[in-house]
Amino acid sequence: MSDGTLPTFILIGAMKCGTTSLHRYLGAHPQVCVSDPKEPDFFLRRNEKGLAWYKQCFRESAQAFGEASTNYTKYPAFRGVPERMHRLLPDVKLLYLVRDPIERAVSHYAHNRVAGRESQSVDEAFRPVDGSHYLQTSRYHFQLSQYLEHYPGERVLVIESERLRADRKSVLREVFSFLGVDPAVEASAFEEEYHTTSGKLKPGVSTFLQETQFGQFLTSVGKALLPQALRERGLSVFRSDVKRPSLSESTRARVRAHLQNDVDQLRALTGKEFSGWSL
Template sequence: MGAGAPSAAHGSDRGAFPDLIVIGAAKCGTTSLHHQLDLHPQIAMTREKELHFFTGGRRWERGLDWYRAQFDPRAPVRGEASVTYTAFPKHRGVPQRMHDIVPDVRLLYIVRDPIARIVSDYVHRFSDGLEHRPLRDALEVLEGNDLVERSRYHLQLEQYLAVYPRDQLRVVSLERLRADPAGVLRGIYRFLEVDPAFASPRLHDVWNPTAVKRRKGPVARALYRLSRTAPARILSPEMRRRIGLVLYRPFSRPIQRPSLDDITRARLVDFLAPDAARLRALTGEAFAEWSV
């Protein structure tokens, strides 16, 4: 760890560390999974999703006391979810920082069709004003492109398997979670060693509904940043989301979901196929619903 990094030394009287971390992937249903896990009486996920602590930067500099304070020490299993934990090579050193602090944590990685994830991530960035190019132009270069690298799931997992044993990692797919949420969650519960028989009546709730995407203008982006500041966090994430929808709408415009042209799609398939094959070999899963 570099100068100024938090010390790994800690005592149980100073708070709690997580037993579970959902490490991504972005645009793969981590918000729904976060809430579904939180329904289990033996699991307490953080109130604020996306702590980004191990990504580095300002959150990391807040230190271990801040990080511990995000978790309920009374819960048998404590968890958090941050999609930037699988954004190599943009964010480097995440698994190493994580292993220094929580070497025994269970890691959960939710994935989806790699190309569908790329398109969804592009739309998200475009709507937030972080991307301005047409989709085809944004994918002109594939190697080293953050949009694409986050869909190289095996590459992301390689970073973790360099420091964590395989049995501390579980990979699930969004397609399977949607098709059989009860079955997938039972497998996760067993992985976490909590009661696998638990079944919530809210299992099929939609926590992050897909609506018509809107591109935020400068005012909308400023309002969004304001909603992420400390005073606004006294409200629940869902309440902030609802208020945000009301505030942003007058300062945004609807956008159409783009479609991939055949040439770009073929380039993506060729580029991503080797990584997808390695993921299948690692997990033993067919991921039959995928286009890669």
């Protein structure tokens, strides 16, 4: 153990693209230390915790240190994140997970609905298209451009979520190489997926565990005393399947028209095809 350090890489999002899984895969690499908690949200304006606290999130001995806060790519809901990040970490490497933008937005909506933070229908929540925070988060080029004003492109790796699921070993080798750690490492954790759409915590349970003092205490004690597999089995009683909402054809058409140019710009920027996407 050390007194902590600062991250050498940050997984900046996007929400509902597999950041929890990638965070776990990175943490299973013997040369990588990932933060505890997973999402420190240190660079959000609302964060009041100091630099000493942030360093304490990275206490294990390692060659690469990183965190994964999906709120970092929710501009303009959270402004100034890249500027604050660059002032402290001018040489940090950035990982950005992306997924079919319409599928991501619908999954984001379903997540909030199950958590009790959304009462509108999915069509209502996506109108107007230029005012929906679900769709703003799915504008990957727009989100990434905020960072490219401060970081050169070679310090950013855009990762296709669909490839992470379908060709995980190859993608992880690419990620590990980018981070400067051994790309040939293999671990049993690489075979698992975490926080998939089915089996989400029931409304109120997640909020209780994450946002109340007693819930945070229980979570901390559970992490300290119980193996992960046992914790997951204990939480299974509070999980429920998520019914996937469907967009009306008219809303889907408006969403496609709104997002298409951003996807085209992302393809041009990265040179990636994202061939499995719906637009």
